[in-house]
Amino acid sequence: MIRTWLNQHWFVFILALKRLLSAPVTNLLSILVMGIAISLPAGVYTLMENLHAISGQTSISPQISLFLKQHATQDDIDHIRTKLTENKLVVHFQFISKDQALYQLQLDNGLNEVVQNLAHNPLPDAFTVDTQDVNTDAIDQLRTDMQTWPAIEHAQFDSAWAKRLEALLNFGRILILVLFTLLSVAIVAIMFNTIRLQILTRQKEIEVSKLIGATDPFIRRPFLYFGAIQGFAGGVTAWLIITFVLQILNDELQAIAGLYAMDLQLRSLEYGDTVSLLLFATWLGWLGARVSVANHLWQIEPR
Amino acid sequence: MIQFRHVSKRFPDGYMALNNIDLNIDAGEMVFVTGHSGAGKSTLLKLIAAIERPTSGSIAINGQNIAQLKPAALPFLRRKIGFVFQDHKLLFDRNVFENVLLPLQISGFEQNTAASRIRAALDKVGLLGKEKVLPVTLSGGEHQRLCIARAIVHRPAILIADEPTGNLDSAYAQDIMAMFYSFHQVGVTVLIATHDAGLLENNKHRVIALQQGKLTA
Ligand SMILES: Nc1ncnc2c1ncn2[C@@H]1O[C@H](COP(=O)(O)OP(=O)(O)OP(=O)(O)O)[C@@H](O)[C@H]1O
Ligand SMILES: [Mg+2]
Numbered sequence: 001m002i003r004t005w006l007n008q009h010w011f012v013f014i015l016a017l018k019r020l021l022s023a024p025v026t027n028l029l030s031i032l033v034m035g036i037a038i039s040l041p042a043g044v045y046t047l048m049e050n051l052h053a054i055s056g057q058t059s060i061s062p063q064i065s066l067f068l069k070q071h072a073t074q075d076d077i078d079h080i081r082t083k084l085t086e087n088k089l090v091v092h093f094q095f096i097s098k099d100q101a102l103y104q105l106q107l108d109n110g111l112n113e114v115v116q117n118l119a120h121n122p123l124p125d126a127f128t129v130d131t132q133d134v135n136t137d138a139i140d141q142l143r144t145d146m147q148t149w150p151a152i153e154h155a156q157f158d159s160a161w162a163k164r165l166e167a168l169l170n171f172g173r174i175l176i177l178v179l180f181t182l183l184s185v186a187i188v189a190i191m192f193n194t195i196r197l198q199i200l201t202r203q204k205e206i207e208v209s210k211l212i213g214a215t216d217p218f219i220r221r222p223f224l225y226f227g228a229i230q231g232f233a234g235g236v237t238a239w240l241i242i243t244f245v246l247q248i249l250n251d252e253l254q255a256i257a258g259l260y261a262m263d264l265q266l267r268s269l270e271y272g273d274t275v276s277l278l279l280f281a282t283w284l285g286w287l288g289a290r291v292s293v294a295n296h297l298w299q300i301e302p303r
Numbered sequence: 304m305i306q307f308r309h310v311s312k313r314f315p316d317g318y319m320a321l322n323n324i325d326l327n328i329d330a331g332e333m334v335f336v337t338g339h340s341g342a343g344k345s346t347l348l349k350l351i352a353a354i355e356r357p358t359s360g361s362i363a364i365n366g367q368n369i370a371q372l373k374p375a376a377l378p379f380l381r382r383k384i385g386f387v388f389q390d391h392k393l394l395f396d397r398n399v400f401e402n403v404l405l406p407l408q409i410s411g412f413e414q415n416t417a418a419s420r421i422r423a424a425l426d427k428v429g430l431l432g433k434e435k436v437l438p439v440t441l442s443g444g445e446h447q448r449l450c451i452a453r454a455i456v457h458r459p460a461i462l463i464a465d466e467p468t469g470n471l472d473s474a475y476a477q478d479i480m481a482m483f484y485s486f487h488q489v490g491v492t493v494l495i496a497t498h499d500a501g502l503l504e505n506n507k508h509r510v511i512a513l514q515q516g517k518l519t520a
Binding site for chain 1: 352354375378379380381382384386388392393394396405406408409410411412413414453
């Protein structure tokens, strides 16, 4: 029973492949069109993933700076330490004493002489606080809260950067969603038409099959396989396009990154994303075929 | 096995092709349907395979009223029947072997069993040497024989043949008829529509005559 079933499906799979190869140019063209259509949103997605990764790398992840009052005592510092440890939003924090800060200033900015001439250290003790990557409103709320803690002179959240990045990422997400939706519809439409033409050329075969006892699923199957295979091929094409374009971009980036002594590398789709891409493309092809078959098959009634 | 009760068929254009037909065909019986061109022979046969539906009356096969069958159940009725179509309905983009393979694919036969059955069927109709040939290169009589091979390959319980000897010379017509007799002998219910009077000479089986959509005998 299962063997027969497998046999039938294997046979239909081969049949669909044969049909695909029987008109290589036409089918290659529509695979290419599908590949390009899928590669647009998937490409934007890949770029965004990269942007996200780079932003993490360059510590644009949300950070709050806490500057303490000049007269803050060791007790105050310990108290803040405890509060930070207890806060769930805080991922990591670092204490920078005023002496450390001054030393750093000397080293970094070559202000050696200026510092030497200071009567006393004007810098405050400070904490840098890395927070979870939640939305900026929550972090802003946390900052306002911290401002009221004792011995805190000033709590600063450099939100402009984070907000800009968040807006950009949000924009990207919406763009991807819109692109994905529109182009998915386009792919379904392409497949709808491809299958419609196939059904027209195979009208006689469908009619005869119905006459000698073929069930609707039997008649549908080769068309569905055809759609799925073509969708899959479109997905592979999209993957190739993205990888190829990223390769070109990487070569260019390498030159720029060299100037800034940074390691900038755009990565292609991850393994999981690649699998999702292929599955989604296959499903789109199948869906287009399914809708087309449902629309056209009942019109062919044997006489 | 096949029962017609007050069956009428009126085509959408208003033409009354069959008029109040009552008919009983037993399992294993061999029956000829005769009548002038346009008498309704093909329509009668198509009603049995539910290719046409009656406008009134009921048709039962094995006690089951086929008017009540859901569309999804029709294929399984048709698989019990082998149908030799008057216009053959061969697929011209498939070779002889593949044409006969179709009913077996539909019923989900395993490849090897299918191949041996197909050869046996082609052997019966004398087309064994032409498995790889495309139907276009076959003669009219060979088309007819190919259609018969396709109708018998899945060993149906009912064999319906619409003018199966129309394009054949009398020698081949005799061969084909002998084949139908042999099916009848192993218990298959056989229905043959023909206006070939020669076929009915020395015939000891039942003959149903149609005239203008009505039974006359
Ligand atoms: N789909 C249809 N629509 C309208 N009229 C039809 C249709 N099919 C058949 N008819 C008519 O019904 C009548 C009976 O047709 P049928 O094909 O059953 O005749 P037949 O006895 O098989 O004739 P022949 O010996 O020429 O094959 C004919 O007059 C035909 O024109
Ligand atoms: Mg006829």
